[in-house]
Amino acid sequence: MxxxxxxxxxxxxxxxxxxxxxxxxxxxxxxxxxxxxxxxxxxxxxxxxxxxxxxxxxxxxxxxxxxxxxxxxxxxxxxxxxxxxxxxxxxxxxxxxxxxxxxxxxxxxxxxxxxxxxxxxxxxxxxxxxxxxxxxxxxxxxxxxxxxxxxxxxxxxxxxxxxxxxxxxxxxxHPLTGQIGVLRPGIDEQKRRDAGPPVLLVLPGSRRSEINHHMAVFGKALGLLHAQDIPFELILPTMPHLQEAVGKSVKRWPVQPRIAIGEQEKRAAFRIARAALAKSGTVTLELALAGVPMVTAYRTGVAEAWILRRAINVKSVILANLVIGENVVPEFLQQDCTPEKLSQSLREVLDDSPLRRRQVEAFARLDAIMSIxxxxxxxxxxxxxxxxxxxxxxxx
Missing domain, CATH: 3.40.50.2000 (Glycogen Phosphorylase B;)
Structure with a gap:
């Protein structure tokens, strides 16, 4: 009424x-x-x-x-x-x-x-x-x-x-439930998602401090993949106010991404992506609703990390894991956020591995879990x- x-x-x-x-x-x-x-x-x-x-x-x-x-x-x-x-x-x-x-x-x-x-x-x-x-x-x-x-x-x-x-x-x-239509692929976009070279998204964060903490280690992890002759097409979605900072950081990367600016280009990238490397946060739920398997990471300053280690009382800090109710998305936090560990997990989510299949199956349950x-x-x-x-x- x-x-x-x-x-x-x-x-x-x-x-x-x-x-x-x-x-x-x-x-x-x-x-x-x-x-x-x-x-x-x-x-x-x-x-x-x-x-x-x-x-x-x-x-x-x-x-x-x-x-x-x-x-x-x-x-x-x-x-x-x-x-x-x-x-x-x-x-x-x-x-x-x-x-x-x-x-x-x-x-x-x-x-x-x-x-x-x-x-x-x-x-x-x-x-x-x-x-x-x-x-x-x-x-x-x-x-x-x-x-x-x-x-x-x-x-x-x-x-x-x-x-x-x-x-x-x-x-x-969650407001993301109203955006499923623009997050998930159409017929042609699904074909691109399944084709090679696979599209790999990189999402280092939406704040300058997050860019500072993640860009270097993300770049090194992608460099290890590239050195192993693993094919991928790299897309880095960001917002206009971060374009300059992101552009300067990727110049030092051994493999150059296509930078997608704004929400519309970001959604288009989600619809064709096969996998993602993402900073933990709401974007992990966004990727899960889009059906994109991922590897997640988070680094912060020493003082913030010390406080968080003693305060957090959940088994995962990944929003997608918390909503699904099981830890299907690997997370690499602080000292565990290394190029070697990130690149190894990225290989798995790019391939047809048990890790990838487990995420895809779990993400398929989200519509029922989040239904209103x-x-x-x-x-x-x-x-x-x-x-x-x-x-x-x-x-x-």
Missing amino acids: QARATANVARRLFLIATEESGDRLGANLMKVLRQRLGGAVQFEGIGGQSMAREGLVSLFPIEELSIIGLAAVAKQLPKILRLIRLTADAVMQSSPDILVIIDSPDFTHRVARRVRARDPSIPIVDYVSPSVWAWRPGRARAMRGYIDHVLALLPFEPEEYRRLHGPPCSYVG GSQPPGVRAADIVLATMRRSRRPN
Whole structure:
């Protein structure tokens, strides 16, 4: 049943998204909420270009929070704290019918806690769960004090929140499930995927720090494959803002890739790829949904690595493995991320090996694992936001 505004009173929603992925989720949520409320809605908050196209005037540019790495965060801490205070004050001044925080928990949760302390009557929904199942599990129980509902992108997360005694959590679906049509090959693309030389994707990351950590070791691994006369056509998808940095790095590689720029070219490359070498992250789930077997790796700074080794409590950091429920994708982290180990596993996923066949069979189960029925993720998310808003006792 669609919720409708009554007496033409516009509902006021405050949304906070500080990264591009969250900005896209926020924009889609805004679009559905506007439809559900018959246009009687006002949006305020923080967002990027996608949310701006839906009518949001951001409190500040989200680029101000593009901070990666412990050293960078420490240096910018006064600025971050100032923006947290500014955002919480803006929420209080708005006095919205609901606050929706989207991902970026290091920022958004600090705002949410301040808002709950100052006005407990404002309902708060968290769209995209922090990784409580991977590290800092105590956060789940703590979130009960300031989060009314969590909208999960991954199917195993609601059970994790029940196990960890967190707030109510509902699986609304991952936005990637709506992109399957552009991730998977058509007839001609499948022919290219099966033909030689095989297309090998290289995905070193979407941040400059990740490029710095992965490009050299990836290049050496590919050089070992090339030296062994293993044929492959190399494609490296990246985004426009990283094109220059990537271009400089690949000049030192013994084999040169074709650089694919932007999301459209990236999707086209996925549809013809036989295998991939990828930095761990959301891209592993993207590749799995596309049916592309992969080898994954991750390197970070010494301080970050020390913290992560002691904090992470899952058997795999690979998102595709976690969703599937078994470790079908090999992962090489920190000191294990060597050219020799990467090249050996790449040989296996390029060949018709047991490792490759096991991944292909596991990836075929993802549609059933991640199914949410006929409703798109944005619609399910919007309906829960509205239901949470209706349950609150705030006056119209």
